[in-house]
Amino acid sequence: MTISDSIRLLLDLEPAVAENLDRHLGVAKEWMPHEYVPWSLGRDFADLGGEAWAPEQSALSPVARTALEVNLLTEDNLPSYHREIERAFGRDGAWGTWVHRWTAEEARHAYCIRDYLLVTRGVDPDDLEQARMQVMQTGFDSEEKPILNVLTYVSFQELATRVSHRNTGKVAGDPIAEKLLTRVSTDENLHMVFYRNLATTALEIAPSATLRAITDEVVGFEMPGAVIPGFTRKAVQIAQAGIYDLRVHHDEVILPLLRQWGVFELEGLDAEGEKARTELADFVTGLDDQAVRFEEKRDRARARAADRAG
Ligand SMILES: [Fe+2]
């Protein structure tokens, strides 16, 4: 896609952006992050004469700790994401209003999760800070992704974040954490809806090019948290616990969006669009097979662990 094609597409999508921005502002409820944090549990750390952090102070299970840390570090990298979407969408008109509104909403997520983890002594605060420094210094670079790819990537990514916050809340074992993460995941859902609707409009304007972008983003999908130190190991723990695994990715993130966009019923594709659709269908089938194998392996490992325990 040339630069002039991208500019044309931004202009063609602008009315849909304005409409979806209005819709978003109408349904997004204001909420106060400080209302979700149990401040009375907080106390000083060592340098102020209090107690240094120790693992037994955390009421969270190890996997809940890992998942919360990964979710928080992902949210922490907001300056990079802001730069990427501002580069793709610009700062004019409804696009610019959205870019800033979205950034302001996202910033809340890191603040309240960090406050929660610090007052409850949920994670090692030194590790957390060192990891945050590392993640933000690495940044996030979408390598000049064209606008159609950005739109489709963020649709999947917002839905993936929604599901992982919600499922982290379920395993946290603390109603306060669950309430907080449910609140955050509601925001992520509205973000997903915004991007998803724009991708729907893009499919009407340029069906084959949009389908190509969807296929590329599904095939190459990587969580924004991939830059977190030890991400692969942490992602395995998170998958073992069923918070975010291949089954979740296929059933709750990829398929719902493909269905919503009606990609397999879409008419009027050119040869390139048809080729992209075939590639997409093959990939999704392969992903489902992988998910089945992953679940079988996990079931066997769980049965072995139960035997040993029993
Ligand atoms: Fe977020």
Ligand SMILES: [Fe+2]
């Ligand atoms: Fe979001």
